[in-house]
Amino acid sequence: MRVKQIADALEISADSVRYYTRIGFLVPSKSHNGYKYYRPADVTRLRFILSARSLGFSVNDIKEILFTSSQTNAPCPTVRRLIEQRLKETEQRYQDMHKLRLRMRKAMSEWENTPDQHPTADTICHLIEGFTALKS
């Protein structure tokens, strides 16, 4: 299979496949014209990569998992350790995003009843500067 074929098969962009190839996750064979040819093993591998990505693992995590697995060791302990870390980070970012979301909503509704104003010597935008001045 060539790059677009494997990309279409797994419903991702050809550029993504090229990326995973570039970082060594996929190792296609090269034909006479320089094109890269992917084999069924690459499909399995790519499918695994996508599954892991969709579970929040980073590319570096995947590298570690692939390496462990290639040593014929069970990667499960590594996977359990990593998902715990990633979940913790995700919860944190989720909280942060939640707060940001509320701030943005509050600003938007507040600004609906605030008249426009021209910038002055020490004011760039009174909406923004006025809003955050109230916050802790």
Place this chain on the structure above:
Amino acid sequence: MRVKQIADALEISADSVRYYTRIGFLVPSKSHNGYKYYRPADVTRLRFILSARSLGFSVNDIKEILFTSSQTNAPCPTVRRLIEQRLKETEQRYQDMHKLRLRMRKAMSEWENTPDQHPTADTICHLIEGFTALKS
């Protein structure tokens, strides 16, 4: 003020100040030894930048707002338009993160009762591959 002083005053890293300077948001004067010196106007400007960032505006948004404001136009319409876009994006990412978070939690709890397993010819990590196989 030199870079670290202004950074400490606004509780951000000196590297962030350097970044904003590099992209032209701050325009310090240069002294004989090549050091950059920031004036009170830069503090005002930086404070504005941080307020905007904390409201979810991108650096590019801020560039647009600063430009409008420098033309002595009221940047308010621009600001209203931008926050609406950014809020929409934030809501979307919030939803995505929520789903990811649930998937990760589900995977983690599911894997607590799943035994380790060595990789095989067509299995890299049965935890990951087994989990996502169930998903839509």
Place this chain on the structure above:
DNA sequence: GGTAAACCTGTGTGTTGCTCACAGGTCAAT
């Protein structure tokens, strides 16, 4: 005056996970 350590500086590069631009190659139809 000297000098050593602590602290600070600007510039250049690295980060994540891809996406985009581009110059050229391939292939089927004419």
Place this chain on the structure above:
DNA sequence: ATTGACCTGTGAGCAACACACAGGTTTACC
């Protein structure tokens, strides 16, 4: 042979900073 559609790999770009590094500055002490 030649047109046109489609495909290819490589290199650069993105966001918003953080980091590495070689060297300059300042302070404390003799």
